Amino acid sequence: MTLKEMKIKAFSLIEEYYPTLKEMxxxxxxxxxxxxxxxxxxxxxxxxxxxxxxxxxEIEQDDxxxxxxxxxxxxxxxxxxxxxxxxxxxxxxxxxxxxxPEDYEGEFTIYYYKYPELVELNPSTDNYxxxxxxxxxxxxxxxxxxxxxxxxxKMDMISNYGxxxxxxxxxxxxxxxxxxxxxxxxxxxxxxx
Numbered sequence: 555m556t557l558k559e560m561k562i563k564a565f566s567l568i569e570e571y572y573p574t575l576k577e578m579x580x581x582x583x584x585x586x587x588x589x590x591x592x593x594x595x596x597x598x599x600x601x602x603x604x605x606x607x608x609x610x611x612e613i614e615q616d617d618x619x620x621x622x623x624x625x626x627x628x629x630x631x632x633x634x635x636x637x638x639x640x641x642x643x644x645x646x647x648x649x650x651x652x653x654x655p656e657d658y659e660g661e662f663t664i665y666y667y668k669y670p671e672l673v674e675l676n677p678s679t680d681n682y683x684x685x686x687x688x689x690x691x692x693x694x695x696x697x698x699x700x701x702x703x704x705x706x707x708k709m710d711m712i713s714n715y716g717x718x719x720x721x722x723x724x725x726x727x728x729x730x731x732x733x734x735x736x737x738x739x740x741x742x743x744x745x746x747x
Contacts, residue, residue: 568715600669
């Protein structure tokens with residue numbers, strides 16, 4: 555889903571969508587804060603269905619054997635696992651540091667969960683809304699407009715729509731199954747009974 559499609563969904567919920575306007579809405583205040591609100595809701599939802607990623611790191615003989623993961627991966631949210639091509643003994647004194655044996659040379663892959671790419675607050679191109687693509691899971695993208703609408707209308711004390719959208723957003727969030735799949739279990743060997 556593109557940022558433009560997300561804005562259309564959110565603006566339609568709050569009855570602020572005007573397809574004939576270039577900016578899609580009339581309210582200047584809403585237009586000024588929509589991108590920041592989108593980022594806030596993305597970061598709120600992303601732990602429910604994490605974005606998987608991986609990177610391979612190659613270590614030469616003369617390289618430092620104390621690896622700071624954040625030096626190699628800027629968008630890491632949470633480490634999943636580290637896979638070496640061979641069986642080696644390494645230590646991790648904390649979640650961001652890998653200490654390799656002094657004689658280690660080779661490569662390994664870090665599997666991790668990452669932060670989504672955030673929306674630019676002041677887009678540098680005119681067609682940014684059409685080119686920005688969300689990395690979040692489709693289920694989260696369907697919940698996101700309610701969180702955006704709730705935040706945009708939180709100061710609207712008269713109609714109470716902000717509260718309605720907030721309650722709907724929280725209800726939908728609470729129903730999220732964090733698993734992307736049910737998983738697979740394989741039993742090998744075993745004993746006939």
